[in-house]
Amino acid sequence: MLPQAAAAQGRTSRNNRNVDDGSRQSSRRFRWWRKVKQADAAELAAQHPHRPFAGWLYAILFVVFDIITVIVLEVGVSTSSSRVELSNPTGDVGIGFVTKMWRNLNFVFVLNMLLVALLYIALMMLINRFWTATAILLALAIVIAAIEHFKIEIRYEAVLPADLNFLGSNTGNMLTFIPAGAHIVILIALAVYAVLLTLILVLRHFDGRRGKLIRTNNLGLNLASRLIMVLLPVLGFALYCSQVSTTDSWANKFSQAMGDKPSMWDSVYDAQRNGPLVAFTRQLNPSIMTKPENYSEETMKEVAARYESEAEKINANRSNNLTDSTVIYVLSESFSDPTRVPGLKVNKDSMPNIRSIKENTTSGLMLSSGYGGGTANLEYMGLTGLSMANFDSSLTSPYQQLVPSQHWTPTINQMWGAPANSLGYHPYESSMYSRATNYKKFGFSHFYTLTGPDVIKYQDKIDSSPYVSDKSTYDSALEDIRSGKANQFIQLITMQNHMPYHQWYANNDYTAESTTGTPLEEDEQTSIETYQKGVEITDQATAEFLEELDKIDKPITVVFYGDHLPGIYESASKDDNNSLALHLTDYFIWSNKASGTQGEKIDNADYSSPNFFVAQTAEHMNAKVSPYLAFLTEMHEKISAMEPPVVNQIQGWERIPEGQNIYLDASGDPMNEDDFDEATKQLLADYRLIQYDITAGEGYLKNTSFMNLPQ
Known part of the structure; x- marks a missing residue:
């Protein structure tokens, strides 16, 4: 054998032996590992004798x-x-x-x-x-x-x-x-x-x-x-x-x-x-408002300065102070005029007293964002001067989705100073719309309700109605108005005319019928006729309430408004052409003899929305304004009423995601935002800046005099 072949054979033999040795070692290691695993399994089985769940x-x-x-x-x-x-x-x-x-x-x-x-x-x-x-x-x-x-x-x-x-x-x-x-x-x-x-x-x-x-x-x-x-x-x-x-x-x-x-x-x-x-x-992440592109501290200071100048111009021609009087806001549950409902004929007028009051003082029709519901949204606008039209469509209830988390909640009652000067009355649950919590945040010292902690004094009901009468609500407030300070802010939210309506009242001689050729359904007719009687009772109680206020020797002004129509007009609501008519309620601003402005009628009052009430009240009272109220005054001169898009169905908690807001001019005709002049566009842009700063922004206005009445 050649030396090279012998060497190669030797190497092969050695390699084979190495492979055999490696295989034997691997085999031994495998057997050792298997014994270990078996021992572990045995130990585990001893500790956990049950099979794992599938x-x-x-x-x-x-x-x-x-x-x-x-x-x-x-x-x-x-x-x-x-x-x-x-x-x-x-x-x-x-x-x-x-x-x-x-x-x-x-x-x-x-x-x-x-x-x-x-x-x-x-x-x-x-x-x-x-x-x-x-x-x-x-x-x-x-x-x-x-x-x-x-x-x-x-x-x-x-x-x-x-x-x-x-x-x-x-x-x-x-x-x-x-x-x-x-x-x-x-x-x-x-x-x-x-x-x-x-x-x-x-x-x-x-x-x-x-x-x-x-x-x-x-x-x-x-x-x-x-x-x-x-x-x-x-x-x-x-x-x-x-x-x-x-x-x-x-x-x-x-x-x-x-x-x-x-x-x-x-x-x-x-x-x-x-x-x-x-x-x-x-309620974790409601979209409040879209941030305006030019929003900044500098911008808000410019806005505050702009309307401070406007306030000075307005105040030069006014002599009274708003907070020297008692101002009473009456949100009358579902109050409206049945005779204005399209396609409906009633046998007699259910609100002759309020109709007469409206003829002799500042009054008109209020554009409501709700139909059959949404009371707290109208209430919120009235108390803040802010508009639901400026909010994102996802924010459907500020009282629940916004106010609880706000760090700054300026409301008009705060102009009257200490909480002791702000009182609220609502003859129902204090928890409805989280009012008990929110009213405390708004600066009301007492909020009288059926459930307390401040319990409303008078709780009488009429016949088989389940709700406290308007007269009882008025009587509860009257005691504090008579004995209280000369300057207070009073918020009244009634309940007498709340849905549903089930033949509550005895001796009800009201009738209603359709003029469209299609008769009213029995349930609809019963509801309308019961509601009409309730309106009559409210009409009489309100007239008596104003008579009592007229006897008090201190200046008092009342802002009375219906929050929305009741959701009982099934026939009328089927026609989308009736949308505007089904969202217009009645309002008036009235002052007693001691005020010196009784019988006053201001311009541009035929149509309004709750966010403008405080500015109109100041004008009615010939009272000086803050820059904020000056802004609202200017805004109302350009747009008489404004609300989000409306629907002819009972207020739910979904808003229309698309569609233009409702803007009305002084004649009550709808306005197109695209047709606004430059001044109106500027005011609307400022409104959004103001509302964003208060509700979703940094609150830059808080550090200015924007909300302050002149001293």
Whole structure:
């Protein structure tokens, strides 16, 4: 054999031996690893003798605990002392929250489940333990349900996003949610949680994997997969919250498709009807206003200076001080003239006294943003001088979506100085539209209602009507007006003529009929005739109220207006051509003899909207104005009335996402924004700047004299 061949053969032989040695070593290592794994498995089996739960079982348990969480939250808002609400359809809350899925094909319960599921998944992936996450989720749900229960018991108000401030510097205020006897609820909550925790621990004991979800030993893969599974549901939940309150957004449409029916006049009913989580998220991120391009501190100082100059010009020709008088705002629930309803014929005039009053003082028609509802929005405009027309269409209820989170809330009553000079009266629930909370923020020292804490004195009702009469409301205010200071601001919100109308009054001789050739339906006719009688009663009570004010030897001015038409004109509302007529109510500004301006009639009063009332009142009283009131005066000279687009249906909580705002000129004719002259465009641009600064901006005007009356 050649030397080279022998050498090659030797190398091959050595390589083969190395391979054999390597194979034997690998085989030994494999056997050792297998023994170790078998030992680990044996040890694990000794520690956890049960088989791991299958994935499908985890899925079922996930849904079960999701359902339990939603039910716990719903129980929190549904077990407090019940109160009769205005428009609560039967079977929509409590057990009906679940059963309406098959009764009405309303799946808002499922919507709440989906939202809870997103949070549930994120929590599970964050800690990578199914059972621990479930225990934490249920604990949080029970704590939240208890807080909801306590707050409803104390204030008849559901937990709102503004309450999250308590988690910061105002934690001590949470004690105000704790009612007497709270220990019983706490003990029940602890008992329920103990039962659920026991169930979780038992199930965990029989689960061989102990709820561990991601089990890979690759640390990088473990963390990456968990991070993704945390971020995706959190992102989905955040996107829903950011969009659900935006009219016509995907989240808003999805929520409606699942059965969400916002009921924002009553936060408790809203939470009961739609689930506390859905009701809560709806208010997290409303779009208030689009930021004007030129908004800045410098711009706002220029605006303030511009109208300070206008105020000086106006005040040069005025001699009175607005706050030397008592000013009373009367928001008369659903008050309007039935004779102006298109296609309707009534047998006699139901408001002769107010018609006579209007003829002898500043008066006209008020453009309302609501039909059959939306009272608080008109009330908000009257108290602030701001217009719903300037807000984004997603902001449907400032009292719920805006005011609770505002740091600066200038209202006209604050011109009267200390809170002791501002009083409110409303013979119904103090919690409606969150009024109790908001009126305190507005600077009212007392807000008298049926439920307190300040209880309205007179609560008489008429015949079988469920609502306190207007006369009782007037009498309650009269006592404080007679005995109070010469200069106060009084806010009256009546309830007598609130829907629905069911043959409440004895000796009702009013009749109504259609002039269109199509007879009124029986229910519509009954409602209209009952409503007419209520208008007559309001008419008489209001005339008597003014007579009593005329006897008081101190200057008093009254601003009286109907907030909207009642939503009972089914025949007229079918015709879109009737939109404007169904959104015009009656108003007047009247002063007593002691004021020195009784019988005054100002120009451009035929049409108005509530945001202009304070400027008109100052003009009627020949009173000096602040730069803000000077601006409103100038604005009203160009645009007599303004509201968002309107619809001929009972006010819901969805606004028209598209369409021009309603602007009326001095003759009541609609105006096109494209046709405005430069002065009107400038005023409207300034209005948006002012409103943005107050509601969504930095509040630069607060540091100026813009809101201050001349000394």
